[in-house]
Amino acid sequence: MAQILVGTDKADKNAETRRRGRQMRATNGAFAQSYAEARARFLAAAEAAGARLTSEAHPLRGPDGGALAIDTAFIGPADAPKLLAMTSGTHGIEGYTGSAIQSKLLEEGLGERLPADTALLFIHAVNPWGFAHGRRVNEDNIDLNRNFAAPPFPENAGYALLHNALVPREWTEETRAKSRAAQSEFIRTHGLGAFVAALSTGQYTHPDGLFYGGRDPSWSNRVMRGIFEREFLTRQTLAFIDIHTGLGERGAGELLCTEAPGHPVFELGVKWMGPDVRSTSAGTSVSADVRGTMKGALIDLLASDGKQRQTMAISIEYGTVPQDRVGAALQADNWLYRHGDPESPQGREIAREMRAVFLVEEADWAETIHEQAARHVDNALKGLASS
Numbered sequence: 001m002a003q004i005l006v007g008t009d010k011a012d013k014n015a016e017t018r019r020r021g022r023q024m025r026a027t028n029g030a031f032a033q034s035y036a037e038a039r040a041r042f043l044a045a046a047e048a049a050g051a052r053l054t055s056e057a058h059p060l061r062g063p064d065g066g067a068l069a070i071d072t073a074f075i076g077p078a079d080a081p082k083l084l085a086m087t088s089g090t091h092g093i094e095g096y097t098g099s100a101i102q103s104k105l106l107e108e109g110l111g112e113r114l115p116a117d118t119a120l121l122f123i124h125a126v127n128p129w130g131f132a133h134g135r136r137v138n139e140d141n142i143d144l145n146r147n148f149a150a151p152p153f154p155e156n157a158g159y160a161l162l163h164n165a166l167v168p169r170e171w172t173e174e175t176r177a178k179s180r181a182a183q184s185e186f187i188r189t190h191g192l193g194a195f196v197a198a199l200s201t202g203q204y205t206h207p208d209g210l211f212y213g214g215r216d217p218s219w220s221n222r223v224m225r226g227i228f229e230r231e232f233l234t235r236q237t238l239a240f241i242d243i244h245t246g247l248g249e250r251g252a253g254e255l256l257c258t259e260a261p262g263h264p265v266f267e268l269g270v271k272w273m274g275p276d277v278r279s280t281s282a283g284t285s286v287s288a289d290v291r292g293t294m295k296g297a298l299i300d301l302l303a304s305d306g307k308q309r310q311t312m313a314i315s316i317e318y319g320t321v322p323q324d325r326v327g328a329a330l331q332a333d334n335w336l337y338r339h340g341d342p343e344s345p346q347g348r349e350i351a352r353e354m355r356a357v358f359l360v361e362e363a364d365w366a367e368t369i370h371e372q373a374a375r376h377v378d379n380a381l382k383g384l385a386s387s
């Protein structure tokens with residue numbers, strides 16, 4: 001499993017280059033080619049770091065017939081009052097980035113740097129089915145980061161207006177042009193902000209549509225709530241980081257908090273992670289004001305038992321390619337699983353594009369996301385130590 005990734009330049013004997021080569025592994029950033037490969041690297045890194053591993057088996061299989069699971073790696077005292085937690089793959093395919101970050105941090109000895117009162121919990125592939133199938137949604141076409149809402153579900157009248165244009169029966173040049181025209185018309189009539197809100201805040205009325213939150217807790221939701229109750233409620237101070245990709249400028253990592261300025265979780269985020277923390281509910285983020293997020297559910301849970309805690313909970317959103325390209329890829333992916341054939345040449349092309357819009361396989365992008373993640377983890381650890 002150590003040979004999952006390929007070293008760089010065999011001809012160059014320079015030790016520094018070889019060291020850098022081991023760090024970067026390859027000029028494409030050396031991301032895994034499959035969920036199974038990413039999972040194997042994570043499990044090997046966790047085992048080598050002496051982590052306590054758990055695995056929640058998913059009822060379905062990957063496209064290769066392989067097993068799917070939410071894996072956790074825990075390092076430190078079971079009763080540690082402080083916890084640093086990181087999740088990957090809440091949005092399936094975005095897990096290539098989060099998984100690589102988790103594995104690299106473990107491989108570079110993060111577990112050895114923990115203070116005696118602090119434990120680390122890495123949760124790998126929150127949405128393993130989507131990760132394995134190269135999709136952002138889960139097995140039920142649910143956007144997991146909209147699935148933690150409780151009834152009454154948020155209304156989204158704008159989405160209903162857009163739905164037919166977003167999910168055409170055929171996926172051709174002609175239908176794509178019609179869809180783009182309908183979206184432009186919506187923006188002209190209602191404004192860009194209303195369009196982004198209609199499209200991406202989540203909707204609970206069209207199970208076959210985009211950004212569908214689902215009306216029942218999905219498998220991943222139930223598993224994650226169990227993990228939160230077991231591993232988070234017993235702590236006094238928490239830092240929680242959920243890794244995402246696909247929003248924002250290429251390579252930029254935005255720190256997102258669901259809470260607004262003034263809320264203790266937002267303020268602790270700024271105190272520990274710096275002034276760049278953005279609030280999705282205050283409208284200062286690249287993300288819309290999303291409802292039913294996993295992070296929001298965790299914050300609610302931690303506030304529910306009346307205990308005094310310090311909670312820092314953010315997402316990091318790494319930018320990849322322009323938003324219209326991401327949107328078109330999501331539409332194509334939605335069409336493919338409703339009406340198309342994932343094994344056809346067109347299906348494979350759509351899958352390649354999905355990977356390309358959520359993962360930039362270039363060395364400089366890999367370098368910057370790893371550098372930023374390491375810095376953010378250091379800041380979170382400093383914050384935990386100071387509390």
Ligand SMILES: [Zn+2]
Pocket residue numbers: 090091094243244245
């Ligand atoms: Zn995401």
